[in-house]
Amino acid sequence: MDPSEPTVSAIVVAYGAEPCLEPGVAALLAESGVQIEVVLVDNGCTDGAVERLEGHPSVVVVRPRTNLGFAGGCNAGAAVATGEVLALVNPDAIIEPGALAALTEGALRPGVGITTASVRLADRPELLNSAGNEIHFGGVSWSGHFEERAADHLEEREVLAASGAAMAIRRTLWNDLGGFDEAFFAYYEDADLSLRCWLRGLRVVFVPTAVVHHRYEFSRNTEKFFLLERNRSVMVWSCYSRRMLLLTAPVLLLLELATFAMSLSQGWSRHKVDAWRWLWRNRRRVHARRVEVQRSRQVADRQLAPLFATHLDPGNLPPPSWTRPFDTAMAAYWAVARRFL
Numbered sequence: 001m002d003p004s005e006p007t008v009s010a011i012v013v014a015y016g017a018e019p020c021l022e023p024g025v026a027a028l029l030a031e032s033g034v035q036i037e038v039v040l041v042d043n044g045c046t047d048g049a050v051e052r053l054e055g056h057p058s059v060v061v062v063r064p065r066t067n068l069g070f071a072g073g074c075n076a077g078a079a080v081a082t083g084e085v086l087a088l089v090n091p092d093a094i095i096e097p098g099a100l101a102a103l104t105e106g107a108l109r110p111g112v113g114i115t116t117a118s119v120r121l122a123d124r125p126e127l128l129n130s131a132g133n134e135i136h137f138g139g140v141s142w143s144g145h146f147e148e149r150a151a152d153h154l155e156e157r158e159v160l161a162a163s164g165a166a167m168a169i170r171r172t173l174w175n176d177l178g179g180f181d182e183a184f185f186a187y188y189e190d191a192d193l194s195l196r197c198w199l200r201g202l203r204v205v206f207v208p209t210a211v212v213h214h215r216y217e218f219s220r221n222t223e224k225f226f227l228l229e230r231n232r233s234v235m236v237w238s239c240y241s242r243r244m245l246l247l248t249a250p251v252l253l254l255l256e257l258a259t260f261a262m263s264l265s266q267g268w269s270r271h272k273v274d275a276w277r278w279l280w281r282n283r284r285r286v287h288a289r290r291v292e293v294q295r296s297r298q299v300a301d302r303q304l305a306p307l308f309a310t311h312l313d314p315g316n317l318p319p320p321s322w323t324r325p326f327d328t329a330m331a332a333y334w335a336v337a338r339r340f341l
Contacts, residue, residue: 006104008034009081009171012091013073014045020092020215021049027094029058033101034085039077043067069185070164078171078179084108087168092215093119095166102210103168106156113202114169114194116162117210119143120150129216132159132206133191137308137334138251139236141191146315150208159206160198160307164190166212173202181234181289183282187224188231195239198304199297216316226271229259230278234286238293244301247337251330258326265320302341310334 010028014021028038041062042050054061062076078086085104089095099117106115119129130143131153141161145153167190177196180189194204240248263272279286310331312319319327 002035005033005035006085006108007037007083008085008087008100008104008168009037009039009077009083010087010089010100011039011041011074011077011081012089013041013043013070013077014050014091015043015067015073016045017047018045018049018091019047020094021045022053024089024091024094025053025059027096028089028100029056031095031097031100033098034104035083036100037081037083039081041068041073041077043069043073068182071180071184071186071189072182074164074189075179075182078174081171084171085168086171086174088164088166089212090165090214092122093165094122094213096211096213099166099210099212100168102207103166106205106207106210107168107170111203112205113173113197113200114162114167114204115207115210116159116204117166117212118150118153118206118208119163119165119212119214119216121147122213122215125213126150128153129214130163130165131208132157132204133161133163133194134309134314135160135191135195135307136312137248137305137310137338138255138312138330139232140255140312140314141188141232142314143316148315150211153206154208156208157206158203158307160204160304160309161191161194162204165214165216166210169193169197173197173200176200183285184231184234185227187227188235192231192235192239195235196293198307199239199293199299201298223271225263225268226274226278229272230275233275233279234289237286238290241294241297241301243341247340248334251333254326254330258323262320262323300341302338305338305341308334 038059103115121127128145131145134144135141263269312327
């Protein structure tokens with residue numbers, strides 16, 4: 001082990017049956033160019049994989065008393081991590097050699113806050129799961145360049161959001177940002193953290209040489225839509241400036257109506273209403289979070305506007321065809337409205 005190599009804590013949150021966990025941790029431990037520890041958070045792993053990995057000298061196991069979700073699990077892992085860089089890696093993801101070192105090198109550069117990997121579909125590794133995530137100016141986020149050819153995305157570039165499947169951040173910055181908001185539980189925590197990073201004047205960078213194979217599957221249980229809708233609203237209300245909120249208000253209202261109509265047609269309207277109820281009951285908490293985020297921001301929205309997606313084009317969850325006219329109208333509106341940021 002070279003003491004001059006950067007120290008990295010790879011945080012892996014395990015829940016349920018995790019068939020990729022052991023080979024994934026083995027790949028992390030075999031990484032060269034960094035001094036590695038794996039912080040394994042047992043959120044309720046049921047197949048014995050955590051127990052089989054426990055006892056390895058470079059593996060630290062954290063056992064919360066309850067399932068903290070992805071957000072809380074990562075926070076619990078970060079709380080005991082010793083590395084100067086934190087790498088968040090999904091339990092169903094396996095890194096290629098050099099991926100962690102590439103993410104770490106990028107995260108330690110001046111002016112960079114977060115690095116995100118070239119996340120490939122495990123069953124079709126020539127195709128992308130994410131090359132950095134997109135955020136629409138209306139707040140909807142999705143896996144960027146889903147199912148596009150990885151060979152077409154070999155240039156390092158700035159992206160608006162990192163993918164929580166494989167990303168890296170300096171531990172000091174993580175602490176300064178407060179990590180993930182544990183109330184999110186799951187979904188949008190990576191987009192929210194990325195926006196807050198940008199607002200501090202630090203970039204989020206896609207690193208194409210950091211290749212990670214992800215056993216990706218978009219679950220469609222209706223409970224997930226409650227989290228997606230609630231967390232999207234919390235992120236927008238927290239991270240958008242007053243001017244940005246005013247300019248996007250017509251679009252935000254249109255999206256609320258459209259998603260409610262979609263929820264009615266797809267059978268998850270109760271969860272959409274539950275998201276509204278949660279936001280109303282927790283309005284003081286959400287407002288206090290907004291005040292905190294806006295107080296610390298150093299970048300104006302007009303500087304971030306070019307990074308927002310103009311069209312709703314989530315390849316992993318294509319919207320119904322009847323939404324296309326709305327998307328066209330929203331894009332036309334944004335082309336004018338962004339000039340006033």
